[in-house]
Amino acid sequence: MLAPSTARGIGSRLRQYWLLIRGHRPIGTLLLLWPTWWALWLAADGFPAWQTWAIFTAGVWLTRSAGCVINDYADRWLDPQVERTKARPLATGAVSGREALAVFALLMLAAFALVLLTNRLTVLLSVVGVFLAATYPYLKRHTYLPQVYLGLAFGWGIPMAFAATLGTVPALAWLLFLANVLWATAYDTWYAMVDRDDDLRAGAKSTAILFGSVDLVAQGVLYALFLLALLLVGRQAQLALAYYGGVAIAAILIGVEFRMARGRDRDGCFKAFLHNNWVGACVFAGFVLGVAMR
Numbered sequence: 001m002l003a004p005s006t007a008r009g010i011g012s013r014l015r016q017y018w019l020l021i022r023g024h025r026p027i028g029t030l031l032l033l034w035p036t037w038w039a040l041w042l043a044a045d046g047f048p049a050w051q052t053w054a055i056f057t058a059g060v061w062l063t064r065s066a067g068c069v070i071n072d073y074a075d076r077w078l079d080p081q082v083e084r085t086k087a088r089p090l091a092t093g094a095v096s097g098r099e100a101l102a103v104f105a106l107l108m109l110a111a112f113a114l115v116l117l118t119n120r121l122t123v124l125l126s127v128v129g130v131f132l133a134a135t136y137p138y139l140k141r142h143t144y145l146p147q148v149y150l151g152l153a154f155g156w157g158i159p160m161a162f163a164a165t166l167g168t169v170p171a172l173a174w175l176l177f178l179a180n181v182l183w184a185t186a187y188d189t190w191y192a193m194v195d196r197d198d199d200l201r202a203g204a205k206s207t208a209i210l211f212g213s214v215d216l217v218a219q220g221v222l223y224a225l226f227l228l229a230l231l232l233v234g235r236q237a238q239l240a241l242a243y244y245g246g247v248a249i250a251a252i253l254i255g256v257e258f259r260m261a262r263g264r265d266r267d268g269c270f271k272a273f274l275h276n277n278w279v280g281a282c283v284f285a286g287f288v289l290g291v292a293m294r
Helices: 004-020 027-044 050-074 097-115 119-140 146-155 157-168 171-195 196-202 207-237 241-261 264-273 274-293
Strands: none
Touching: 004 119, 027 050, 027 146, 027 157, 027 171, 027 274, 050 097, 050 119, 050 157, 050 274, 097 119, 119 146, 119 157, 119 241, 146 171, 146 207, 146 264, 157 171, 157 264, 171 196, 171 241, 171 264, 171 274, 196 207, 207 241, 241 264, 241 274, 264 274
């Protein structure tokens, strides 16, 4: 048996790794999972094959965890200066940069091992996914549009899901991908609005800084285009009326977000960001019913 001090030391180290991968904050996994499930249900015309569903569901958790690690590694210069992130393991020095890279590599290898259980096209698309996940965190130094890039990274499971299910990526998949890019850009802008003052002082960039005083107007445009793209998806896929009911409820929930964030305060913007989990869930319910009832 391990000595109590050794066991405590291992437990403490594992806890730091759990914090590093945001195991205690599942919202990021859910925001990545919903569009992946949208695509799986649409591509399979109903519940996907169990193996495919399991591969993508586990893959979402692994890649999101890996994304958190590489994001913190890239932001280790910024996080100590931001109120919301200054207690993260890399920011405090509880986890070293070398450890973080090792954890990132392990998670991505595990995710790639799952992809190898699919087909060749999905494997090739996964290489692009790795590139998106690994490079996204560095954009906030060079562009005001890292939230758009996050949308690309968070939505890449959509073409992969179609490829794994159908062996091809039809135009419908790319329309759904566009919808997710718009959605992710919008909800991550709420997130960026939480840190806007800290980012300005530290020299980081974001859509929240780019939009400035017209941020709520820009958010309205992004969400309107997102909903429009979803309506076009429903039309092209000839989904039943129930799908549009799910989209309508999602639109109402988005309206609630604007009420939450109207004062542009940190708490309100963060609540608006978190609220997108319910938006994704309503759209998913719409897909399930829209496919089943057409």
